[in-house]
Amino acid sequence: MSIQYRAVQWNRHKRIYDLLLVAGVVLFIAVFMIVGLTRWQGTAAAHPVTLLMRATSSCAITMLSIILMIGPAARLSPRFSPLLYNRRHFGVTMFLVALIHGAVAVFWYHGFGIVNPIVSVFTSNARYDSLSGFPFQPLGVLALAILFVMAATSHDFWLKNLTPTVWKTLHMLVYVAYALIVMHVTLGFLQDDVSWVYGALLGGTAVVIITLHLVTGVREWRRDSRDEGQAFGEGWIDVGSVDDIELNHAKVVVLRGCERIAVYRHADGISAISNVCAHQNGPLGEGRIVDGCVTCPWHGYQYLVHNGQSPPPYTEKIPTYDVRVEGRRILVNPEANPPGTEVTPASIPSETSGDRA
Amino acid sequence: MPVAETIILAVASYAILGVVFAIWFVFRGVERFDPVAQGGPVSFRLLILPGSAALWPLLLIRCLRALKESPA
Numbered sequence A: 001m002s003i004q005y006r007a008v009q010w011n012r013h014k015r016i017y018d019l020l021l022v023a024g025v026v027l028f029i030a031v032f033m034i035v036g037l038t039r040w041q042g043t044a045a046a047h048p049v050t051l052l053m054r055a056t057s058s059c060a061i062t063m064l065s066i067i068l069m070i071g072p073a074a075r076l077s078p079r080f081s082p083l084l085y086n087r088r089h090f091g092v093t094m095f096l097v098a099l100i101h102g103a104v105a106v107f108w109y110h111g112f113g114i115v116n117p118i119v120s121v122f123t124s125n126a127r128y129d130s131l132s133g134f135p136f137q138p139l140g141v142l143a144l145a146i147l148f149v150m151a152a153t154s155h156d157f158w159l160k161n162l163t164p165t166v167w168k169t170l171h172m173l174v175y176v177a178y179a180l181i182v183m184h185v186t187l188g189f190l191q192d193d194v195s196w197v198y199g200a201l202l203g204g205t206a207v208v209i210i211t212l213h214l215v216t217g218v219r220e221w222r223r224d225s226r227d228e229g230q231a232f233g234e235g236w237i238d239v240g241s242v243d244d245i246e247l248n249h250a251k252v253v254v255l256r257g258c259e260r261i262a263v264y265r266h267a268d269g270i271s272a273i274s275n276v277c278a279h280q281n282g283p284l285g286e287g288r289i290v291d292g293c294v295t296c297p298w299h300g301y302q303y304l305v306h307n308g309q310s311p312p313p314y315t316e317k318i319p320t321y322d323v324r325v326e327g328r329r330i331l332v333n334p335e336a337n338p339p340g341t342e343v344t345p346a347s348i349p350s351e352t353s354g355d356r357a
Numbered sequence B: 001m002p003v004a005e006t007i008i009l010a011v012a013s014y015a016i017l018g019v020v021f022a023i024w025f026v027f028r029g030v031e032r033f034d035p036v037a038q039g040g041p042v043s044f045r046l047l048i049l050p051g052s053a054a055l056w057p058l059l060l061i062r063c064l065r066a067l068k069e070s071p072a
């Protein structure tokens, strides 16, 4: 929710998050370097610069793996949501660590020749027609370029001005970057003799990431088919009973197999709004009503439940839906109203009114 | 290997043009582009500089389009 951009919207929570993040990175690299310097000495010793390159690369790939696990993990259990909250800072920090690795590699391995170091990265090994001998460093450069664009466009300014759809697509490239990095590391191993432990770790992590994504994908798909609203004549859709919804909470319903809406129960009755937060598509139906506003569980954007507008001075708007209550059943008109349209909440007949009438 | 040199020259030219454009964009262009950015602090402007340099053709097209729509 912004009326004026700031460089970083810090709050107490984010400060603690960032502090832990930086401390984690420093600790990782320090331990890696100390173990590396003390364990291998004499002829087996690795140069400190080489060690720094390895420490930063291992740190970056660990961070990237965590980043890719946070999304599905938070969907499986809300315990992981605090990590999701500030994932962007995690991503930008990961890029900076990877950048150190890339920069050190370019200057250390290519900086002392007569060929331009950047050109040398692409040409020193020109076996582009070989599979196992394929030059692995250009793959790293490509991955780093993707991570750069993602880090550079992570500010809310870009989210708004590139439109959330373009932004989201751009940030999906993280999977391409991950694939390139896995190849970069694997080929690097094949062309060098590295401990099998490292390879096993890399492979194991990749399997965990893929499994997590598959498991959440199947779960969401099942839940969507279970929570599908039922047609109820004249285009209205029966989305369930008012008794299914706790006060100030919502039920997420899928309309016509694709759109998700959040059906909120609140003091004035029932209201239906889009489930998609205007900020970063967070699941509004998994939030709750705080101070009279639907509050997104991801970063706390707020909307008035009866018109889908952020309270002034904010200007975000999301679509609303017409609702009515028949008996205890909630009926929703699947045609979305334009973002910010006022809809009178459907009042809930009191539980006992049926007996008295 | 001239192929590699040519590609890198192209990428470098793109980046240099991007930086020049971005410096103008983050201090001037952006004001017309997004009302929320008006009067934004320098730290914010510097933070969007790398992205502006990377995506400059896109932003340039949008700026030109905005200029055409509102003939001053």
Ligand code: HEM
Residues within 6 Å of the ligand: A053, A054, A055, A057, A058, A060, A061, A064, A098, A101, A102, A103, A105, A106, A109, A121, A137, A139, A140, A141, A142, A143, A144, A147, A181, A184, A185, A188
């Ligand atoms: C400019 C881009 C890059 C270059 C030139 C580059 C270069 C290299 C080199 C030369 C090695 C072998 C190091 C050794 O002798 O042990 C290596 C390994 C590695 N790289 Fe990169 N890399 C780049 C980008 C990346 C990125 C973006 C990541 C992702 C996080 C990454 C992750 C790794 C990992 C995990 C290893 C194996 C561990 C190691 O030996 O350091 N690299 N890279």
Ligand code: FES
Residues within 6 Å of the ligand: A277, A278, A279, A280, A281, A282, A283, A296, A297, A298, A299, A300, A301
């Ligand atoms: S997605 Fe960020 S607040 Fe909703």
